[in-house]
Amino acid sequence: MRQGELPPGEMDARCRKFDRAVQGTSNCKERSKMNSMGRRLTLLTLALLAGMSMAQEPRLKLRLAVAPIDWTYADQWNIPVGFRQAIYEKLVKKLLDTGRFTVLEREALDALLQEQAITAENTGQSQRGKLVPAQALVKGNVTDFTIASRGASGGIDVGPVRVGGGAKEAKVGINVRIFDVDTGELTHSETATGTAGAGGVSLGLNIGSTYSNFEAFENSPLGKATTTAIDKSVELIVAKMSKQKWSAKVADFDPDTKEVAINAGSDAGVQEGDTFELVRVTRVIKDPDTGAVIGRRTEKIGSVRVVTVEKKLSFATLVSGDAAQVGDVVTLAGG
Secondary structure: OOOOOOOHHHHHHHHHHHHHHOOOOOOHHHHHHHHHHHHHHHHHHHHHHHHHHHHHHHHOOEEEEEOOOEOHHHHHHOOOHHHHHHHHHHHHHHHHHOOOEEEOOHHHHHHHHOOOOOOOOOOOOOHHHHHOOOOEEEEEEEEEEEEEEOOOOOOEEEOOEEEOOOOEEEEEEEEEEEEEOOOOOEEEEEEEEEEEEOOOOOHHHHHOHHHOOHHHHHHOHHHHHHHHHHHHHHHHHHHHHOOOOOEEEEEEEEOOOOEEEEOOOHHHOOOOOOEEEEEEEEEEEEOOOOOOEEEEEEEEEEEEEEEEEOOOOEEEEEEEOOOOOOOOEEEOOOO
């Protein structure tokens, strides 16, 4: 017997009583069976809809803006600009390899970084910020880039390197900060650290031959520690962004055809037939002392169904609601 159903004997008694009271109606047992079947179909439909939403969620990729790594701490190492760019590109590639993210191209990133506050407008959003296809801005800065003695005492410091004093260890730390693109709020900050045994490293080896080419640097203790720090940074970003709901924004709306242009396409995992909710920010709450955005009120204004998908853009039809406007949020149901 399923939960919520009456025992057979009690159901028969109720049906006989009902049939005596109401003549000419359809059989009570048949009606009870139909009601039970209806409930099962309703539950099945809800389960299917939930399954569709869960299947849709994993393939939709969060969109990140990743700023170049800040190497100010390690300036004394005179790391070549090409090496710094290669390390940044390694970070971006590893983020893409997770299959969880798309990363803004450099031009779009530069446009975003030019508006550091992202709160110039009374709505709490910059004009560019409304159209930049990113859900978060990631900034990393090097906080440790050293080779030091490990355990044993003694030795002397020569520049960034500690010479002598027993076994040595290369250590690289990257502080990863994640910002809300719309408000400029810092949402996460944590340091990822990588280490590698440095063996008999000498000052001349690290500053000289290690910088002869990037492959030599990667195979050096500091290079290996850097790679580990990058890997841990990626793990940190994945973990911190795992609870972030996927969303995009309306880039254009045609009131005549009810066509909605969305600033996310196939590279973000959007597919034809996807359905999304339209959400509008109705009120932005700012701290009266700092002017920082500390809260927002939103309301659902409709829903859309995707009909055409391009690489970075998709077009949808308005399924419910009267209209959309540029900057409205497109998100999964319940998001």
